[in-house]
Amino acid sequence: MAKRIFSGAQPTGNVHLGNYLGALRNWVTLQHEYESFFCIVNLHAITIPQDPKLLAEKTRELARIYLAVGIDPEISTIFVQSDVPQHAELTWILNCVARISELERMTQFKDKSRKQGENVTAGLFDYPVLMASDILLYQTELVPVGEDQKQHLELTRDLAIRFNRDYGEMFRVPEAYIPKVGARIMSLSDPKKKMSKSDDDPNGCVMLLDDPDAISRKFKRAVTDSGTDIRFDDSRPAITNLLTIYQLLTGQPTDEIEAHFNGKGYAQLKQDLADVTVEFLRLFQERVKGIGAEQLNRTLGQGREKARQIAGTTLANVYAAMGIVGACVSD
Ligand code: AMP
Ligand code: TRP
Numbered sequence: 563m564a565k566r567i568f569s570g571a572q573p574t575g576n577v578h579l580g581n582y583l584g585a586l587r588n589w590v591t592l593q594h595e596y597e598s599f600f601c602i603v604n605l606h607a608i609t610i611p612q613d614p615k616l617l618a619e620k621t622r623e624l625a626r627i628y629l630a631v632g633i634d635p636e637i638s639t640i641f642v643q644s645d646v647p648q649h650a651e652l653t654w655i656l657n658c659v660a661r662i663s664e665l666e667r668m669t670q671f672k673d674k675s676r677k678q679g680e681n682v683t684a685g686l687f688d689y690p691v692l693m694a695s696d697i698l699l700y701q702t703e704l705v706p707v708g709e710d711q712k713q714h715l716e717l718t719r720d721l722a723i724r725f726n727r728d729y730g731e732m733f734r735v736p737e738a739y740i741p742k743v744g745a746r747i748m749s750l751s752d753p754k755k756k757m758s759k760s761d762d763d764p765n766g767c768v769m770l771l772d773d774p775d776a777i778s779r780k781f782k783r784a785v786t787d788s789g790t791d792i793r794f795d796d797s798r799p800a801i802t803n804l805l806t807i808y809q810l811l812t813g814q815p816t817d818e819i820e821a822h823f824n825g826k827g828y829a830q831l832k833q834d835l836a837d838v839t840v841e842f843l844r845l846f847q848e849r850v851k852g853i854g855a856e857q858l859n860r861t862l863g864q865g866r867e868k869a870r871q872i873a874g875t876t877l878a879n880v881y882a883a884m885g886i887v888g889a890c891v892s893d
Pocket of ligand 1: 570571581582584706710711745746747748757758
């Protein structure tokens with residue numbers, strides 16, 4: 563069987579530099595080594611209330627972003643989660659395998675539910691099971707994600723192992739692929755928090771669709787550490803975060819970057835970083851604009867067919883293994 567990767571992002575808010583550097587960027591490289599599935603997880607998005615019109619727009623926008631960062635629809639499958647009903651169906655099955663106690667331990671659920679107060683939905687609690695279904699339907703080998711998804715991946719593995727034990731070998735047990743550099747890009751306004759679209763301070767997060775002024779302003783206001791040296795140093799998280807972004811966007815090795823900034827001040831670092839980011843995002847945004855509705859429809863239509871076929875086979879095998887039969891089975 564082909565070695566597969568599967569990953570996804572939610573069509574909520576705006577895609578930011580953390581999403582790109584921690585996840586999407588690696589999808590682009592890995593697609594040449596693996597049979598790849600990249601999903602727009604709109605069913606995950608509604609675990610928190612969304613404006614329907616905006617959700618529909620953001621779903622299309624995210625598909626454009628996948629294409630514009632360099633995912634090639636000739637070799638990778640890009641599709642929308644809700645186009646493949648097997649994701650929701652397998653979630654029901656795996657709900658009957660997952661334990662409430664293990665879902666209660668998910669730190670992302672605890673964080674998000676704290677923010678939602680009284681209105682936490684059952685869907686938010688069940689979010690990791692839907693994610694496990696996404697992954698397991700495709701017999702996925704590797705799941706390239708940022709650090710914040712590690713616990714969800716462990717749960718996915720546990721569910722696969724438990725199912726295989728109880729009903730016979732069914733699912734490939736996937737591995738997380740978490741990059742050594744960039745797995746956790748931090749907020750520009752608070753280097754103790756990850757860069758996030760739900761950051762209270764909008765200056766902490768550079769969006770892929772930000773204009774040059776916004777990008778420069780955000781880097782200019784970025785928090786720095788005490789001291790003056792510009793070096794990669796874990797004890798100085800703000801500067802290290804800025805240098806990490808610079809490194810990932812320029813592809814330069816650590817020592818070259820440190821040599822480049824030797825004797826220069828923080829203002830220069832921020833300026834150079836803004837310049838590199840503005841140029842990178844300018845080219846990216848041009849590509850986004852160049853993707854027409856027809857191309858998008860074609861990509862998502864092909865993706866839907868390919869995904870349905872594989873997901874349908876897995877789900878049929880799951881039903882058969884569990885003794886779930888319907889009207890057309892003879893005695
Ligand atoms: P989301 O937009 O929450 O669906 O996330 C999409 C992908 O981006 C996931 O693989 C996340 O792990 C990754 N990601 C989100 N925030 C960051 C961050 N600050 N640094 C690195 N990766 C991130
Ligand atoms: N939960 C992931 C996030 O917020 C998105 C996601 C949903 C995902 N299903 C997935 C990522 C399957 C990888 C594989 O980032």
